[in-house]
Amino acid sequence: xxxxxxxxxxxxxxxxxxxxxxxxxxxxxxxxxxxxxxxxxxxxxxxxxxxxxxxxxxxxxxxxxxxxxxxxxxxxxxxxxxxxxxxxxxxxxxxxxxxxxxxxxxxxxxxxxxxxxxxxxxxxxxxxxxxxxxxxxxxxxxxxxxxxxxxxxxxxxxxxxxxxxxxxxxxxxxxxxxxxxxxxxxxxxxxxxxxxxxxxxx
Amino acid sequence: xxxxxxxxxxxxxxxxxxxxxxxxxxxxxxxxxxxxxxxxxxxxxxxxxxxxxxxxxxxxxxxxxxxxxxxxxxxxxxxxxxxxxxxxxxxxxxxxxxxxxxxxxxxxxxxxxxxxxxxxxxxxxxxxxxxxxxxxxxxxxxxxxxxxxxxxxxxxxxxxxxxxxxxxxxxxxxxxxxxxxxxxxxxxxx
Numbered sequence: 001x002x003x004x005x006x007x008x009x010x011x012x013x014x015x016x017x018x019x020x021x022x023x024x025x026x027x028x029x030x031x032x033x034x035x036x037x038x039x040x041x042x043x044x045x046x047x048x049x050x051x052x053x054x055x056x057x058x059x060x061x062x063x064x065x066x067x068x069x070x071x072x073x074x075x076x077x078x079x080x081x082x083x084x085x086x087x088x089x090x091x092x093x094x095x096x097x098x099x100x101x102x103x104x105x106x107x108x109x110x111x112x113x114x115x116x117x118x119x120x121x122x123x124x125x126x127x128x129x130x131x132x133x134x135x136x137x138x139x140x141x142x143x144x145x146x147x148x149x150x151x152x153x154x155x156x157x158x159x160x161x162x163x164x165x166x167x168x169x170x171x172x173x174x175x176x177x178x179x180x181x182x183x184x185x186x187x188x189x190x191x192x193x194x195x196x197x198x199x200x201x202x
Numbered sequence: 203x204x205x206x207x208x209x210x211x212x213x214x215x216x217x218x219x220x221x222x223x224x225x226x227x228x229x230x231x232x233x234x235x236x237x238x239x240x241x242x243x244x245x246x247x248x249x250x251x252x253x254x255x256x257x258x259x260x261x262x263x264x265x266x267x268x269x270x271x272x273x274x275x276x277x278x279x280x281x282x283x284x285x286x287x288x289x290x291x292x293x294x295x296x297x298x299x300x301x302x303x304x305x306x307x308x309x310x311x312x313x314x315x316x317x318x319x320x321x322x323x324x325x326x327x328x329x330x331x332x333x334x335x336x337x338x339x340x341x342x343x344x345x346x347x348x349x350x351x352x353x354x355x356x357x358x359x360x361x362x363x364x365x366x367x368x369x370x371x372x373x374x375x376x377x378x379x380x381x382x383x384x385x386x387x388x389x390x391x392x
Contacts, residue, residue: 026365027343027345027359027368027383027385028216028358028359029214029215029216033365040365146351156214158383160367160368160369160370160385160388161365161366161367161368161388162335162359162362162365162366162368163365164359164360164361164362164363164364164365164366165361165362165363168215168216169215170214170215170216170351170353171353172353172354173351173353173354174353174354175353176213176220176227176350176351176352176353177350177351177353178349178350179214179349179350179351179379180349180379181349181375181379181380181381184373184375184381186370186373190368190369190370191370192370192373192381192383194214194347194381196214196349196379
């Protein structure tokens with residue numbers, strides 16, 4: 001770390017962690033259908049390979065409670081290792097943080113339950129850490145962090161379905177948020193990955 | 203068989219205009235305009251609800267003669283005036299520019315048209331699209347996704363009771379970060 005007058009400022013500029021939000025959405029922008037259904041998500045080998053490479057570069061995974069509990073119930077299992085070892089290995093090994101005021105304990109190793117305000121904590125994490133912080137699923141968390149312009153990159157896996165009803169990945173906001181397209185990728189399932197960089201940083 | 207195509211500029215969060223009708227974020231570049239015109243070579247009929255018809259009719263006819271119109275606008279103005287148009291409205295009494303007014307029986311009218319020889323039918327308005335989706339009349343969706351999260355506004359898709367399964371047929375990205383996603387109806391629909 002560089003010392004001196006400019007030391008602190010330079011550390012901040014070089015070492016800020018990048019926050020990436022990755023989630024599956026419908027064509028009408030919902031991450032969850034009526035009755036919290038996610039059975040319409042199309043998860044195949046292509047998707048798993050993509051997810052594995054995203055996790056390879058992650059320092060930590062951030063979750064909202066709902067996604068966390070779904071994943072906690074599956075990824076540590078022998079079945080997960082059999083079906084998707086390429087994801088099971090990194091996802092179980094990585095540091096995980098779940099934002100929740102109601103969860104009392106976690107069964108997933110390497111997990112920290114964070115009760116404090118997500119916006120404050122994420123700001124702090126971005127300053128203190130390096131590399132990639134990845135949010136998986138966690139639509140409500142993505143909504144909140146989008147409002148505060150804390151997400152640096154969006155990776156949206158668009159599923160070929162119009163749900164008609166559900167919970168929106170994006171919040172209601174007074175000010176629009178401008179993005180730059182980084183990449184698009186089409187999968188044989190009909191899923192399309194859209195990657196965007198946020199043009200507004202906090 | 204002729205296809206009904208719903209084509210729309212949209213924000214990433216699924217709005218076709220901002221809360222105060224803002225549209226400046228969706229203005230196509232020449233490259234995109236040219237692509238859209240190409241896509242619509244096979245279209246010989248436009249389908250409008252009252253609002254879209256009135257918006258189009260108040261703007262396009264004069265653009266051919268306007269001194270500030272781009273080449274694309276001039277070409278589109280000419281095409282728009284001549285192309286067959288169906289205006290679905292139970293309140294309008296008169297329509298112009300080669301338009302036919304349809305007061306009711308949307309499904310019957312469209313099915314009859316689809317069974318006749320001719321080009322594709324292009325649907326532009328969100329209000330009419332809602333009726334068409336409820337009646338399961340849309341065959342293809344052409345979505346031009348702009349790199350912006352608007353935060354609120356007029357929705358691209360209204361709420362529906364049943365999901366619609368789609369099949370991705372094509373996609374492309376454009377300078378400026380706009381992504382075109384082309385979907386056709388899923389296999390389960392009759």
